Each structure stands twice: as structure tokens, then as C-alpha cells.
Amino acid sequence: MITNVCLGISLLSLLLLLPVYCFFRDLWRSTRIFIHGNLVLNLIATYITFLSGIDSNKNEVCRFVGVTLHFTLLSLFMWMMAEAVFIALKVTKPNSTKRNIPRYYLIICYGVSVVIVVITVAVDIDNYNTTNPCWLNIETGAIYAIVVPALIIIMFNTAILIMTLRTIYIKSRSRLPRSEQKQNESTLKTVKATLFLVPVFGVTWVFGPFAISKESRIFEYLFDILNCLQGLAIFIVYCLLDVEVREQFTKWRARRKRLKDAKSVSSQQRLSMEEKGALVSHKGCSAAKEACNPQIDSTKSLQNRTSSGDGTFNVEINYANKLST
Incomplete structure (x- = not known):
């Protein structure tokens, strides 16, 4: 019951974020916002699937829920990695746009997730439970098909973002044109925000598989607390504190004022x-x-x-x- 309430709070926060992205259509020209949008959509799909089917008693439905949760969570972690890679490329190679094309991120993030799920199913279909909870089977060791990729991506993201911070600080000490200084300040804020979300995302869903399987009450309580914070944290970082969203909001207010004056x-x-x-x-x-x-x-x-x-x-x-x- 507590888990459902916490997930509902996070889901509501994420649903408040989508209209903002839809209203400011210029945001979708940004590859970074494109990554955010896919990340948020996968998290919404995870929450809806979890709330609607985690306790299903129908065998095939339960297995389908387990496969869907596995795929959406893997995609979620892959999009987290995509953001870290995007920021690193933006800092190290600011003039190169060939690598920061949205379709490359789509192919890699969803492609890798599909491959891992297909391998898990091919090895043994019983890797997914057919009874409550509708999730990866801990007894067969299938749970590591989500825990291991999640831990690897969390460590990779942390290392990449720390290296990016180091590069930004080195650049900030040298004399740069005014435009590049502003770009560095903006990127620094982005990196700090992403570093803040890495543990919020990562720790939550590393504890998640064990909480779902009810291995320990401690994991369950930690999962509930972090889930309450997850959606709110995303809304604050990706909306209220996001530089690009705030710029679009400022432009919208200025445009409204001009229209009113006209x-x-x-x-x-x-x-x-x-x-x-x-x-x-x-x-x-x-x-x-x-x-x-x-x-x-x-x-x-x-x-x-x-x-x-x-x-x-x-x-x-x-x-x-x-x-x-």
C-alpha cells in the first residue's frame, strides 16, 4: 500500500512535467531535452506497469508484466547513460554534432535493452515469474539481468560526470571568451543536476528488485522512500531548475508581453x-x-x-x- 502511494506521487510529478515539454515545442530541438523526454516516458511506463500488474495472478499476464518491467527499467538506465555521454561530448568536443544525433541514442538505448531481454527469455522463459510478484526470478539468478547492468551504468555515469566536472573546472581557470564562459557555467549546472539524479535513479532501482521480491523489509522501506523523492526530484531538476526550460519560459513571457503591448x-x-x-x-x-x-x-x-x-x-x-x- 505504501509502495503504491509513493509511486503514485512520483507518477503525478512526472505527468506534470510532460505538458511543459509539449507546450514549449522549441525544447524538442534540443538533443538533451529529447533524452530527458525518453527517460521520463520510460519511467512513467515503469510506474504504470508496476501499479497495474505487479500483483497479477494470471500466469501469462504476470510474465508479460515482468518482461515489460525488465525492458522499461533497462531503457531507463540506458537513457541515463545517454545523458552522461551527451554532456561529456558537449564539453570535450563542443563543435562536433555528428555524434549527438537523437536517432543514434534511440538505436543504442532501446537496442541494448531489447538484446538483454531477448537473451534472458532465450536462456529460460522461467526467468520471469508467473506468480506474484511478477518480476525476474531470484532463485534462477535472473535478477542479475537488471542489477548488473544497472550497477555498471551507475559506475560508468559517475566516472564520466566526474571527469566532465574536472574538464569544466580546468577550462574555467583559463581565459576564455565571454560566450564560452557562459557555456561552461550552463554545462556545469547541468552536470551537477545529473550527478544529483544518478544516485536517486540508481539506488532506487538497485534496491527495487529486492524490494519487489520482498527479500527484506529494509529494501522495501528504502525503495518506498526513494520512490517518493524520485518523481519530485526529476520534476525539480528537469523543469524548475533546467536552464533550457527557464529560457523558454522567459521567452514565452516576453512574447506574451509584446503581444499584449501590441x-x-x-x-x-x-x-x-x-x-x-x-x-x-x-x-x-x-x-x-x-x-x-x-x-x-x-x-x-x-x-x-x-x-x-x-x-x-x-x-x-x-x-x-x-x-x-
Whole structure:
């Protein structure tokens, strides 16, 4: 029960991360974010498979769950290794992009995982349990088909990242252009974040196989605690603290502000144009009325002349009245 709650918390944290990657589409142009995306998807698949089928009582379903968990966990560790390799290549050979092509990572990470699973199945199909727990069989030694690769990748990643840190510090002591200094600072933050996640990932799923098999309560408690932290740690490191995600968020806010300012200016200009148009049309109507009704002008002149006290004009009016009668 506690394991399910902890996995649920981590799963929720990872599901919050996916919309961020989907919303900022420019992030997918980055090979590093591509690696993060695949890593997160494999972890989500692992959690869903574990929560939905680890306690299955159906033989074939249970075996399928075991095979799926084996594959997704191997892929997870391979994508961890892919990130370490990517960072190392970025630091040691910053101008070389031929090796950092996403399809190479896809082929290697999923290819190696498939090969290990196929070999495990080919050696003995009973390497996967058909009863609870639906996992690799400890009695046949099949459990080491996940423990050994995981330990190798953890040691490899740690060594690679420490060497990368050393290279960055050596470069930082030398005089570099401003652009390269910023690149080094950004890479340093990435390496530190990845080093932080290596034990979180690695230790969790090294204890995991033993916790699932209920070999010891200690492994089970450690697995539960680390699983609670795993999803949250990934969300914080890959989203809240990630340099590329924060840059995209800053650009999005600036773009929104520009659009808002542009709409405000355009609405003001439209209002000003409407006011000018109304004024012009009012003047045009007044001029048209005066041109089409000359009697108005004559009436106005009559009123002016009458009010001016012109006696001659009054006599003319009286004489005209007599003639009309």
C-alpha cells in the first residue's frame, strides 16, 4: 500500500512535467531535452506497469508484466547513460554534432535493452515469474539481468560526470571568451543536476528488485522512500531548475508581453482613427446641409439684417407685403 502511494506521487510529478515539454515545442530541438523526454516516458511506463500488474495472478499476464518491467527499467538506465555521454561530448568536443544525433541514442538505448531481454527469455522463459510478484526470478539468478547492468551504468555515469566536472573546472581557470564562459557555467549546472539524479535513479532501482521480491523489509522501506523523492526530484531538476526550460519560459513571457503591448497600441490607434472619422463625417454633414439648403443662409442673413436695424430693408418688406395682398 505504501509502495503504491509513493509511486503514485512520483507518477503525478512526472505527468506534470510532460505538458511543459509539449507546450514549449522549441525544447524538442534540443538533443538533451529529447533524452530527458525518453527517460521520463520510460519511467512513467515503469510506474504504470508496476501499479497495474505487479500483483497479477494470471500466469501469462504476470510474465508479460515482468518482461515489460525488465525492458522499461533497462531503457531507463540506458537513457541515463545517454545523458552522461551527451554532456561529456558537449564539453570535450563542443563543435562536433555528428555524434549527438537523437536517432543514434534511440538505436543504442532501446537496442541494448531489447538484446538483454531477448537473451534472458532465450536462456529460460522461467526467468520471469508467473506468480506474484511478477518480476525476474531470484532463485534462477535472473535478477542479475537488471542489477548488473544497472550497477555498471551507475559506475560508468559517475566516472564520466566526474571527469566532465574536472574538464569544466580546468577550462574555467583559463581565459576564455565571454560566450564560452557562459557555456561552461550552463554545462556545469547541468552536470551537477545529473550527478544529483544518478544516485536517486540508481539506488532506487538497485534496491527495487529486492524490494519487489520482498527479500527484506529494509529494501522495501528504502525503495518506498526513494520512490517518493524520485518523481519530485526529476520534476525539480528537469523543469524548475533546467536552464533550457527557464529560457523558454522567459521567452514565452516576453512574447506574451509584446503581444499584449501590441494589442493595446492597436486598440488605441483604432479608437483614435474612429474619433477622427467621426469628426470628419460630422464636418462633412454640416457643410453638406449648408450647401443643399441655401434658404438657411438667406434666413440667417435676413435675421442678421433685421437685428441690425436696417430701416430700408423693413420698408422693402412692407412694400412687398402690400403688393402680395
